[in-house]
Amino acid sequence: MNEIMIDLQGGAKAPLYEKIYRHLKHEICSGRISEGEKLPSTRLLAKQLTVSRSTVEMAYEQLLAEGYILSEACRGFFVCDIRGLYQLNQRETKNRAVKQEKAEVLKEVSVDFSPDAVDTAHFPYNIWRKIYRGVLAEDREELLLPGDGQGDYGLRCVIADYLHQARGVNCTPSELIIGAGNEYLELILAQILGGGKKVLMDDPTYLQAYHTFCNLGYEVWTAPVIKEETAVLNIRTGKPDIVYVMPSHQFPLGTVMTFKRRLELLNWASEEESRFLIEDDHDSEYRYRGKPIPSLQSIDQSGSVIYMGTFSKSIAPSLRISYMVLPERLMEVYRKKCGFYSTTVPRIQQEVLREFMKGGHFGRHLNRMRAVYKSKHDFIIGELRKKAWVAEIGGDHAGLHLPVRIASGINESALCKQALEAGVRVVGISQHYIEPVQKQPEPVLLLGYGKPDEEEIKRGLNILDDILKYQL
Numbered sequence: 001m002n003e004i005m006i007d008l009q010g011g012a013k014a015p016l017y018e019k020i021y022r023h024l025k026h027e028i029c030s031g032r033i034s035e036g037e038k039l040p041s042t043r044l045l046a047k048q049l050t051v052s053r054s055t056v057e058m059a060y061e062q063l064l065a066e067g068y069i070l071s072e073a074c075r076g077f078f079v080c081d082i083r084g085l086y087q088l089n090q091r092e093t094k095n096r097a098v099k100q101e102k103a104e105v106l107k108e109v110s111v112d113f114s115p116d117a118v119d120t121a122h123f124p125y126n127i128w129r130k131i132y133r134g135v136l137a138e139d140r141e142e143l144l145l146p147g148d149g150q151g152d153y154g155l156r157c158v159i160a161d162y163l164h165q166a167r168g169v170n171c172t173p174s175e176l177i178i179g180a181g182n183e184y185l186e187l188i189l190a191q192i193l194g195g196g197k198k199v200l201m202d203d204p205t206y207l208q209a210y211h212t213f214c215n216l217g218y219e220v221w222t223a224p225v226i227k228e229e230t231a232v233l234n235i236r237t238g239k240p241d242i243v244y245v246m247p248s249h250q251f252p253l254g255t256v257m258t259f260k261r262r263l264e265l266l267n268w269a270s271e272e273e274s275r276f277l278i279e280d281d282h283d284s285e286y287r288y289r290g291k292p293i294p295s296l297q298s299i300d301q302s303g304s305v306i307y308m309g310t311f312s313k314s315i316a317p318s319l320r321i322s323y324m325v326l327p328e329r330l331m332e333v334y335r336k337k338c339g340f341y342s343t344t345v346p347r348i349q350q351e352v353l354r355e356f357m358k359g360g361h362f363g364r365h366l367n368r369m370r371a372v373y374k375s376k377h378d379f380i381i382g383e384l385r386k387k388a389w390v391a392e393i394g395g396d397h398a399g400l401h402l403p404v405r406i407a408s409g410i411n412e413s414a415l416c417k418q419a420l421e422a423g424v425r426v427v428g429i430s431q432h433y434i435e436p437v438q439k440q441p442e443p444v445l446l447l448g449y450g451k452p453d454e455e456e457i458k459r460g461l462n463i464l465d466d467i468l469k470y471q472l
Contacts, residue, residue, distance in 0.1 A: 151178025168298030
């Protein structure tokens with residue numbers, strides 16, 4: 001090859017050597033300059049392009065460094081076999097495009113009403129940082145070792161105390177298991193209970209738990225969130241081994257289970273030793289009217305309730321520390337089958353949380369966040385009551401989201417899509433059904449108020465107002 005035409009005048013502003021480098025790279029990658037073909041000498045190409053020889057040399061050096069060409073003494077520069085390199089380049093380009101697309105989507109969302117989002121603006125960074133530094137201030141070798149598979153005993157002690165005081169849970173530290181998320185603890189639980197179980201869940205429900213049970217090979221039977229008087233009748237008809245419930249604040253409907261139904265469930269479970277209730281104490285920390293509702297486990301007399309909770313909402317989702325309280329008869333099985341497992345939560349992180357709770361910081365943080373979320377809760381309800389498109393507001397004055405029924409025949413997914421295009425992220429309740437919803441005359445939005453501040457809440461609702469006011 002003696003000549004190469006390269007346009008150095010047009011295109012974006014860039015150094016001349018970079019334009020030469022990019023052009024040659026593109027020609028090689030596209031196959032227009034084939035493998036083994038000889039490039040013009042630096043002197044010849046510089047003369048053709050009317051640039052200095054050093055400019056061409058810099059371009060060639062970059063191609064050499066990246067493996068597009070090779071230099072042979074006394075012969076010149078030749079194109080390499082870059083098929084593998086080109087595939088890698090394609091993947092990198094694709095990955096960059098995907099990351100850019102995600103960044104653009106995140107950038108476009110100005111108000112996030114996601115029901116699982118939390119307020120991070122009030123996180124006690126200074127206290128957490130101080131405790132973390134204090135934990136690492138001394139050379140504590142034990143924090144670098146595997147530790148107890150149930151979780152460090154000191155942390156289990158403070159969690160057991162907190163659960164008893166705040167939720168009425170009756171447990172000792174030896175009955176607590178700490179793990180990285182509820183899904184991990186459900187995997188452990190399946191090994192304790194054994195395979196071939198039948199689980200009953202509400203519909204709609206917390207889908208992560210549903211998918212985990214399905215992946216474990218359990219038969220999952222669903223029932224609509226139905227009237228109280230027929231609830232246990234349906235359980236007896238389906239004959240499950242396990243009933244998964246969220247009695248203090250059902251997700252996503254936000255309902256609270258009556259005391260009568262709690263007793264009926266406990267009575268059903270106590271009839272056979274093989275029956276269990278899994279109590280997911282979802283969002284139990286946040287209640288804005290009336291007294292806190294005790295856990296189902298606190299009134300269990302037969303050892304039939306498996307209690308599960310997490311610090312994801314009370315501290316931060318990234319903490320990934322959950323806990324499970326097992327009846328003593330299941331703890332014996334755990335020790336035999338799973339006692340050899342290592343803990344899935346780093347011991348340094350466990351120690352920081354222990355100090356955070358033992359020092360009273362957790363209690364103060366919870367009280368502060370209850371006040372913050374109550375203010376947001378009251379504000380968003382006040383704003384929603386001004387909107388003509390709001391037919392019903394649920395939630396039972398608890399948790400971090402409100403199920404809002406829309407007085408419009410607009411398609412729920414279409415509404416969520418239009419809102420996202422306008423910069424508002426909302427989630428429809430149909431996304432949390434196990435069984436597909438055949439017909440839903442009016443959409444229901446799960447408006448989370450955990451993340452946005454009051455100004456953002458107002459702006460987001462006004463945007464929804466602009467979308468829906470023509471749909472009535």
